[in-house]
Amino acid sequence: MEKLEKYYHQIKNSPVFYGMKDDELQGLLDCFNARIRNFEEGEMIIRQGDRITNIYLILEGAVNIEKDSYWGRRIIITQLSVNDNIALAFVASKNIESNIDAVAAQNTRVLVLSYEKCTSMCQNACTRHKVLINNLFDILSKENIELIQKIENVSQKTIRDKLLTYLSNEARKRKSNSFEIPFNRQDLADYLNIDRSAMSFELSKLQKEGLIKYNKNKFVLSARV
Amino acid sequence: MEKLEKYYHQIKNSPVFYGMKDDELQGLLDCFNARIRNFEEGEMIIRQGDRITNIYLILEGAVNIEKDSYWGRRIIITQLSVNDNIALAFVASKNIESNIDAVAAQNTRVLVLSYEKCTSMCQNACTRHKVLINNLFDILSKENIELIQKIENVSQKTIRDKLLTYLSNEARKRKSNSFEIPFNRQDLADYLNIDRSAMSFELSKLQKEGLIKYNKNKFVLSARV
DNA sequence: ACATTTCCGTTGTTTTTACAACATTATTAA
DNA sequence: TTAATAATGTTGTAAAAACAACGGAAATGT
Numbered sequence A, B: 001m002e003k004l005e006k007y008y009h010q011i012k013n014s015p016v017f018y019g020m021k022d023d024e025l026q027g028l029l030d031c032f033n034a035r036i037r038n039f040e041e042g043e044m045i046i047r048q049g050d051r052i053t054n055i056y057l058i059l060e061g062a063v064n065i066e067k068d069s070y071w072g073r074r075i076i077i078t079q080l081s082v083n084d085n086i087a088l089a090f091v092a093s094k095n096i097e098s099n100i101d102a103v104a105a106q107n108t109r110v111l112v113l114s115y116e117k118c119t120s121m122c123q124n125a126c127t128r129h130k131v132l133i134n135n136l137f138d139i140l141s142k143e144n145i146e147l148i149q150k151i152e153n154v155s156q157k158t159i160r161d162k163l164l165t166y167l168s169n170e171a172r173k174r175k176s177n178s179f180e181i182p183f184n185r186q187d188l189a190d191y192l193n194i195d196r197s198a199m200s201f202e203l204s205k206l207q208k209e210g211l212i213k214y215n216k217n218k219f220v221l222s223a224r225v
Numbered sequence C: 001a002c003a004t005t006t007c008c009g010t011t012g013t014t015t016t017t018a019c020a021a022c023a024t025t026a027t028t029a030a
Numbered sequence D: 001t002t003a004a005t006a007a008t009g010t011t012g013t014a015a016a017a018a019c020a021a022c023g024g025a026a027a028t029g030t
Helices: A002-006 A009-011 A020-030 A088-092 A117-123 A127-154 A161-175 A183-191 A197-210 B002-006 B010-014 B021-031 B089-090 B115-120 B125-153 B159-174 B185-192 B194-207
Strands: A034-038 A044-046 A054-060 A062-068 A074-081 A101-104 A110-114 A176-181 A212-215 A218-221 B035-039 B045-046 B054-060 B062-068 B074-081 B100-106 B108-114 B178-179 B211-214 B217-219
Touching: A002 A009, A002 A034, A009 A020, A020 A127, A034 B178, A054 A088, A054 A117, A074 A127, A074 A183, A074 B125, A088 A127, A088 B125, A117 B045, A127 A161, A127 A183, A127 B002, A127 B074, A127 B089, A127 B125, A161 A183, A161 A218, A183 A197, A197 A212, A197 B159, B002 B010, B002 B035, B010 B021, B010 B054, B021 B035, B021 B125, B054 B089, B054 B115, B074 B125, B074 B178, B074 B185, B089 B125, B125 B159, B125 B185, B159 B178, B159 B185, B159 B194, B185 B194, B194 B211
Parallel strands: none
Antiparallel strands: A034 A110, A044 A101, A054 A110, A062 A074, A062 A101, A176 A218, A212 A218, B035 B108, B045 B100, B054 B108, B062 B074, B062 B100, B178 B217, B211 B217
8 A cells, every 4th residue: 555655646646636625535545445556568458348336546557448340340439648548438427337448558557446335334425425426527528529639539530630630639628739649650540540551651641741750659749721 | 497397306316416415406406507409400509619507317319419621621520319418528628618519400499507506516525416416427428438438430441341330339228129320310420420422322321231221320230130 | 182392212323442463661570 | 972772742543421301110108
């Protein structure tokens, strides 16, 4: 449990516990039976079919939310990183099985909280729970908006439009025309649901036309995009 | 305001107000400055760029959540119907502009609640607000899961796979192999991001092969799907 | 009932994509 | 450093989709 101390500051400032007083947070972490778990790159944190009763807060690393299509193709729904929650939506809907996998995209450290245990104990009555549920509501809202964004990205007709939409949305999010993306080429292709090689080809074309520049995961959008 | 009475029972049993006592609900409706608005088919309820401060609960009709792509194509994110909330995610994230349009898909009656007004008055202190935020959390969770479902639908590679994934997901949701879909052909195409005529062609093919049967919006899936 | 409009299915053509196979460049391990 | 492995880029070909154009059915309005 000593490890928890090391991350206390980060936890306190995470969106989940934002605005909570020290004593409230401390009590909540106890109530939640808070513990830290580590996952190696490629390890499954959540599997399709699981019933999720824990809140997972990413302390270090990154996690891909994926789905294997019926025909074996991999779909990347989104990539989560530090301070994000994994599969929060399934915590609220207790009786719904997860329809996604969560896979560590790097070595990843996660704070695990027994949501069920806490809510059954305090029966939503304590003030700290009120702050918490407000925060969770905010987080889910943002996730919701992100998912809509993703739908926009993958709903473009051509590979070119998918790339341009994705890249300009990223640029807007980071408020800069120069940014790194969290995906390698294959992952980006799985995120945009397109063929990797065809995507590579289109990327070079965009670069030749001067619309974008890139080197590995670092992209720069020209003003014209 | 007399109209409100007519829908009182429905409102009381909607997911937003689920579990609320009569006096709590009555107080909340006052506090919320609840009112009813009607929209004709095709009318815009919410536009991209709007800042949403109201909760919208659909009492009658249906609403398409849409997005016009940069290049003018229409994307249908989802269709909402009775008891659903419109753009709830944007209510929580006050400072984020809506990036979607909400368009009445039929003549539609909506209960409008000034979320902002209510929260500023009771400052989250009243018990009824606690029930409410819990309900909203549940609703957003389900919406979230729905969006992931939609991403799965549109992430299939071929028109055939998109159709089969969509249809079998619908069948699972309704717990029946026989069901009606809320879309006409053009809307379904805009939902799955495919060409209408190509989709029509694939639908007939699926029917010829005996995988599905359909008549207008009524679909029956064969056991093999 | 008739005209008008909207919706749906069909077909042929052009464009785009997936896929496979391979070249080149990074990265890792020995 | 070199060999081995992984990641990315390139090209040609087959498959799939978009698009346009049109015919017929269904719905709507008068």
